[in-house]
Amino acid sequence: MPEPGQHPGKTGIHPMALVDPRASLGRGVQIGPWCVVGPDVRLGDNVRLHASVMIDGQTVLEEGVEVYPFSTVGYPPQDLKYAGEPTRCHVGARTVVRENVTIHRGTAQGTGETRIGRDCLLMANAHVAHDCVVGDGVIIVNNVVMGGHVMIGDHARIMGSAALHQFVRIGRGAVVGGLCGVEMDVIPYGSVLGNRARLVGLNWIGLKRSGVDASEIQQMRLAFRELYPRSSKGEALLGERMEQVRQRYGHVGRVAEMLRFMEEPSRRGLTRPVLGAAFEKDVEG
The missing domain is CATH 1.20.1180 (Udp N-acetylglucosamine O-acyltransferase; Domain 2)
Known part of the structure; x- marks a missing residue:
């Protein structure tokens, strides 16, 4: 990844995008109209920002990340204790962020970083709060919301409109059913359902498919x-x-x-x- 202020290779920056000259852009980056990229942002090779995407803070998008319209990545957390500390946000390679997703940076009281793994799919209207850690290959379906400090293991599936309480851990390969309110940890490969999530078995379908x-x-x-x-x-x-x-x-x-x-x-x-x-x-x- 190039040093800040370097824009090597051919980049496609729409004339109506606002890209701070101090931002670091890799090769083949595509930035659509009305996007805003802050000074401390680093975009890897072949990152694509569709129209009206806003990236701010000490944020890294690794190679091949794709962000769809009206999403924000790296903006300040919704935490009253946050006092402007230079915390971070990191999105792994080839992750796709769909429309209206919000991913907030970390807090000084937490780990200082919100981290999304590689090859993830975050569907429309999902929210990833401060200091969350999402593993590789995770799918987060539409309208999922999570509190701060949530940890989601590799290849987990969080179905539509689920709500994850702060500090909850979701184990590797687990599946959270739609509309679940998850207040407690879910074991690896576990399957939970219900308005207040209850363990109903293991993710047999996911195990077989993998x-x-x-x-x-x-x-x-x-x-x-x-x-x-x-x-x-x-x-x-x-x-x-x-x-x-x-x-x-x-x-x-x-x-x-x-x-x-x-x-x-x-x-x-x-x-x-x-x-x-x-x-x-x-x-x-």
Whole structure:
């Protein structure tokens, strides 16, 4: 990526765009009409900003990022404690940001950076708040909103109009159903549904589509049944069940990943399962 103030190679900047001369532009950058690019922005090769896009702050868009009209990236966070500190925003290569998306930079009280991974798709009207970390290959569907400090693992799917509470963690490969209000962490490969999100099983469809071996899926199914039995009556405490699962299935990579996630420090706790017919059906896969 070139140094600030350098605009190497052929760039396509519309005459009605406002690009600060101190901004750093890679080769093949395309900037449409009525876009505004601030002085501390760095755009990688082949970044494309459609009309009416605004990029500000210490913001990096890696190569091939595409941002659609009326989106803003790197603007100040909606945090009353923010006092203009020089915090950052980073969007990974080939990520697509659709119309009306807002991605705010970090805060001094947080990590100081909001970070979106590579090959993500953020659909229209989504909001990524300050200090959030979104992994690679994540899809965030229309109208999803999240509070500050949310962490989303690689290849997770957040369906339309879901709302993620601040400090919530969404594990790798998990799926959050549409209209969910997620107040607690979602385990890797977990599937949650409901107005107040409840765990209904694992993301079996996502696991199959990603090519996970059938034998590993079967072991994950058995481990999940032990972690979250259909009835909690007379069952051991969660910590005891986790130890039993570790002894029996700890050699399975994705099961070990789930257990590590469950043991990590959390500001929100773990999403609880819903019991009954819907849960049993999903557990069966």
